[in-house]
Every structure is written in structure tokens, then in C-alpha cells.
Amino acid sequence: MAKFSKANDCHACPYKSYSLSKLDKSDVENIQNNCLIVNFKRGENICKQGTEVTHALYLAKGSVKIYVEGNSKNLILEIINVSKYIGLQSLFGSKYYNYTVSALEDSQICMINSSLIIELAQTNVGYLYELTKTISESTNFVYKKIVDINQKQLRGRLADALLYFSEEFFKNNTFELKLSRRELAEYSSMSMENAVRVLNEYKKDGIIGIEGKTFTILQPEILRKIAELG
Amino acid sequence: MAKFSKANDCHACPYKSYSLSKLDKSDVENIQNNCLIVNFKRGENICKQGTEVTHALYLAKGSVKIYVEGNSKNLILEIINVSKYIGLQSLFGSKYYNYTVSALEDSQICMINSSLIIELAQTNVGYLYELTKTISESTNFVYKKIVDINQKQLRGRLADALLYFSEEFFKNNTFELKLSRRELAEYSSMSMENAVRVLNEYKKDGIIGIEGKTFTILQPEILRKIAELG
DNA sequence: ATGAATCATTGTTATAAAACAATTTATTTT
DNA sequence: AAAATAAATTGTTTTATAACAATGATTCAT
Numbered sequence: 001m002a003k004f005s006k007a008n009d010c011h012a013c014p015y016k017s018y019s020l021s022k023l024d025k026s027d028v029e030n031i032q033n034n035c036l037i038v039n040f041k042r043g044e045n046i047c048k049q050g051t052e053v054t055h056a057l058y059l060a061k062g063s064v065k066i067y068v069e070g071n072s073k074n075l076i077l078e079i080i081n082v083s084k085y086i087g088l089q090s091l092f093g094s095k096y097y098n099y100t101v102s103a104l105e106d107s108q109i110c111m112i113n114s115s116l117i118i119e120l121a122q123t124n125v126g127y128l129y130e131l132t133k134t135i136s137e138s139t140n141f142v143y144k145k146i147v148d149i150n151q152k153q154l155r156g157r158l159a160d161a162l163l164y165f166s167e168e169f170f171k172n173n174t175f176e177l178k179l180s181r182r183e184l185a186e187y188s189s190m191s192m193e194n195a196v197r198v199l200n201e202y203k204k205d206g207i208i209g210i211e212g213k214t215f216t217i218l219q220p221e222i223l224r225k226i227a228e229l230g
Numbered sequence: 231m232a233k234f235s236k237a238n239d240c241h242a243c244p245y246k247s248y249s250l251s252k253l254d255k256s257d258v259e260n261i262q263n264n265c266l267i268v269n270f271k272r273g274e275n276i277c278k279q280g281t282e283v284t285h286a287l288y289l290a291k292g293s294v295k296i297y298v299e300g301n302s303k304n305l306i307l308e309i310i311n312v313s314k315y316i317g318l319q320s321l322f323g324s325k326y327y328n329y330t331v332s333a334l335e336d337s338q339i340c341m342i343n344s345s346l347i348i349e350l351a352q353t354n355v356g357y358l359y360e361l362t363k364t365i366s367e368s369t370n371f372v373y374k375k376i377v378d379i380n381q382k383q384l385r386g387r388l389a390d391a392l393l394y395f396s397e398e399f400f401k402n403n404t405f406e407l408k409l410s411r412r413e414l415a416e417y418s419s420m421s422m423e424n425a426v427r428v429l430n431e432y433k434k435d436g437i438i439g440i441e442g443k444t445f446t447i448l449q450p451e452i453l454r455k456i457a458e459l460g
Numbered sequence: 461a462t463g464a465a466t467c468a469t470t471g472t473t474a475t476a477a478a479a480c481a482a483t484t485t486a487t488t489t490t
Numbered sequence: 491a492a493a494a495t496a497a498a499t500t501g502t503t504t505t506a507t508a509a510c511a512a513t514g515a516t517t518c519a520t
Contacts, residue, residue, distance in 0.1 A: 071381060073381065090370075092359075092365075092366035121359065132351075136322035139365060143328050144328060147298045181468060190507075197470080412497075426499055427500075463519095466518085467514105471510105471512090472512105474508085474509070474510085476507090480501105485497080486496080
């Protein structure tokens with residue numbers, strides 16, 4: 001299992017959440033004293049669909065995938081990078097996780113007792129407001145996702161994914177994706193074989209460049225057209 | 231366009247939101263004075279995907295559908311009944327609606343300036359906490375939805391929908407659905423023809439009874455098995 | 461270092477579900 | 491009440507995409 005340690009100085013942490021600035025010094029110390037920093041290797045589960053929600057999860061280092069497990073196939077809903085809470089809606093809306101989170105690379109998670117976060121949220125409106133904004137954004141993200149995978153077919157979905165990574169996630173035409181082909185397929189809701197096929201189609205057509213896990217968007221306008229038309 | 235009137239006594243309203251109990255009397259009066267009650271007929275749009283979020287929407291009477299519009303087909307995400315806020319995540323997470331809401335029957339919506347609700351949320355932690363719970367529940371609902379429509383096929387999806395209506399929404403074996411066949415199809419993410427086909431299949435097999443828009447779940451265990459197996 | 465295991469790739473086949481078509485039944489509208 | 495429009499139904503065809511299969515390339519563990 002993963003190595004863990006106690007938090008020592010949240011205030012000085014370069015990866016700390018902006019929401020902490022809305023709390024009193026003593027509240028931050030309270031979080032610090034009730035925070036466990038846990039290290040996860042690529043592939044390890046951080047929380048598991050169906051289990052009880054006991055901690056707030058804050059991603060301090062690395063990146064993770066949030067996915068829902070079906071009978072046979074998974075669907076990756078969101079990739080998350082450093083300095084973000086993961087799945088806050090589970091703290092306020094339900095007793096059990098309805099998704100699994102696992103590490104895409106070696107990652108560090110701050111685990112804080114959920115009861116403490118709820119208590120702080122119920123007494124610090126500025127703090128809760130920040131958390132609520134995060135939850136709302138994540139809800140909006142899933143709404144977009146549900147449209148993409150429902151209304152578009154293969155090529156459009158994959159184009160959507162590539163554009164999202166380049167324009168919103170990495171904000172760069174060239175990016176090194178932490179996902180395997182199977183994971184990229186699970187992100188775009190298709191079989192791994194078809195993900196590979198369409199990727200190589202785009203490569204052959206000079207729309208993207210592929211070098212292992214490094215992708216380059218060569219013709220974003222064409223990709224955008226494909227994404228629009230579905 | 232829809233008829234509208236001013237709110238006159240939110241405090242005495244039998245359909246009022248529980249969250250109002252977390253506000254001071256003066257704040258409730260403030261809402262009341264800034265609240266427009268608008269009547270919508272079946273089919274009328276209450277808010278439209280792509281437009282700016284200017285009001286909080288509270289469903290005081292009737293029922294509505296929340297759906298996302300694609301190029302050719304729509305997907306209904308959620309059906310909402312009286313005494314609930316609609317799409318709160320849009321107040322805190324984004325400037326534009328990423329879904330459309332329209333009335334399933336003649337309905338009454340309280341429209342409150344979004345800036346007022348945000349102001350109250352930023353100063354009343356108990357109130358915001360209630361709103362946050364609602365947003366979180368709706369996020370969890372969409373998570374479940376995205377799994378259903380992704381992992382299951384026709385029969386499983388429709389079984390899911392029927393079970394949800396009978397067990398969670400109407401809490402009754404017999405219920406009169408406000409949805410047309412096309413809308414039921416859009417709720418279960420399939421073509422209208424296939425929705426009809428599968429419904430009649432279930433009827434022929436004695437799993438459900440259909441009388442126009444009135445459905446009766448005759449063999450919930452079998453339906454549940456179908457929903458589980460996909 | 462070497463075998464095991466997973467990943468990536470390409471071609472082929474099978475199938476679930478949409479699209480199309482045509483008819484019947486309800487609902488509006490004038 | 492009649493005409494017009496939309497909804498529901500059933501059968502047939504087409505198609506997008508998963509599933510299967512077979513091979514080569516990487517990565518991983520011992």
C-alpha cells in the first residue's frame with residue numbers, strides 16, 4: 001500500500017488550495033493536524049466506487065483519472081491535475097463514491113477527515129463558496145461530457161478529446177498524455193482498437209502528430225470541424 | 231409569452247424551498263420583492279442552452295425536463311418536480327446555460343435575480359450549504375446517468391428509466407408519465423422507434439402494463455435483472 | 461537478462477441500434 | 491366537424507462500432 005506522512009505546513013505549501021485563504025489561521029492548522037499525505041503510484045486506487053466517503057481528497061502532486069466502472073468497460077469522466085480537490089460533491093451529496101479515482105502518475109493526495117471539512121464548510125461561508133464553485137464547475141464539465149459522448153460519433157469524440165487536452169488541459173499544441181491508448185479510448189467512450197485506428201487516421205491525414213504518448217495538434221481547425229460535425 | 235406576476239408571500243407559500251428556513255426574515259422578504267412568478271405552458275422553454283444565466287429558477291408548480299441539445303437529437307438528463315431549484319450549478323459555475331429547461335406540464339417558476347441569490351449565498355452559510363447539497367445531489371445524479379447510458383444497451387437503459395420513475399420519482403408501481411414516447415426515448419438515449427418497440431416487448435412479456443401514458447410495473451424483479459445485466 | 465504480461469496495431473466479422481418507410485392513431489387548429 | 495399536424499407503431503434496411511483475431515512492440519517483474 002501507499003506510503004503516508006503527516007502534513008507539516010499547509011500554509012507554506014506551494015500546492016495549497018486557494019480556498020484555504022478563506023479560512024482562519026486556526027482552521028488551517030486544524031486541517032493540517034487532521035491531514036494525511038498519502039503517496040500513490042501509477043495505477044493505484046485513491047478511492048473506489050461503492051465505498052464510503054470518509055475523507056476529502058486534495059491532489060497535491062501528480063495527476064489522476066476519475067472514472068466510472070461498468071460491468072465490462074470503464075468510462076473516464078475527468079482527468080485532474082495538481083492543486084485541486086477531487087470529487088467534492090461526494091462530501092455533500094452522498095454517502096458512497098459513485099466513481100473510482102486512480103493515479104495516472106506518482107501522485108500525492110492530502111486526505112482530510114470529511115467531517116472536519118463539512119464542519120468548516122458549515123461555519124465559513126467564504127470557504128464553502130469556493131468549494132461550491134468547484135463542484136459547480138465539475139458538474140458543468142460532466143454535462144459537456146455527456147453531450148459529447150452521446151451526440152457525436154467516434155471521430156468527433158476523439159477530436160473533442162484531443163482539442164480539450166491541447167486547448168484547455170495542457171494549453172499547448174504539443175503535449176505528453178499520461179493516458180494509455182486504452183485509457184484514451186475510455187475517456188472518449190470507444191473501444192481501444194477504434195481509438196488507435198482513428199488516431200492513426202488523423203496522423204496519416206496530417207491533422208495530428210504522434211510520437212508514442214506525445215501528441216501534436218497540427219491542424220486544429222480541421223479537428224474542430226470534425227468535432228463540430230460529430 | 232408566459233404570464234407573470236409578483237410574488238406576494240413566500241413565507242406562507244406551501245411550495246417554498248426548505249433552504250429559505252436558513253435565511254433571516256428580511257432576506258426572505260428581499261427574495262420576495264425580487265421574485266417574478268412566471269407561468270409556462272407545456273413545451274415552453276424556461277431557459278435555453280447557450281444563453282446567459284441571469285436568474286435563479288425555482289420550480290413552484292408543475293414539472294420540467296432538463297435536456298441538452300445536440301445537432302440532431304436531444305438527451306433529457308433529469309425530470310424535476312415541484313419545490314426544487316433548477317440548475318443551481320449554473321449560478322456558481324458558469325455564465326451560460328449548458329442545457330435547456332422546458333415545461334412538461336403547465337408550470338410555475340419563481341425567477342430571482344441571480345446576483346441576489348449569490349449575494350445571499352455569500353453571506354448566509356446555512357443557506358449556501360443547502361444549495362450546495364442540492365448541486366451535489368444533482369451532480370451525483372448525472373454521474374449515475376452517464377454510466378447508465380454508456381454501459382448499458384437499449385433494454386437495460388429503458389428498464390433503468392422505468393425503475394427510476396416507479397421507485398424513486400413517483401414512488402408507485404403505477405404512474406402517469408408526463409413524457410411522450412419521443413421524450414422517454416430522449417431520456418433513455420435511444421431512437422423513438424426503439425423505445426416503442428422495447429416498451430411493447432415488455433408489455434407482451436407481462437413485465438409492465440401500458441395504458442397510454444400510464445405505466446404499471448408488474449414484475450420489478452425481472453426489470454431489475456434486465457437493468458443489471460445491461 | 462529473460463520470460464510474462466500488457467500495450468499497440470491492423471484486418472475481419474458480427475451486431476446493436478439508428479435510419480428509413482409506411483400505416484394507424486391521437487391531438488390540435490381552423 | 492373537418493382538415494391538418496403530430497405521435498405511435500411495426501417492419502425492413504443500413505451502418506457505426508464493438509468484438510474477435512493475430513502479430514509485433516514495450517514494459518514489467520523475477
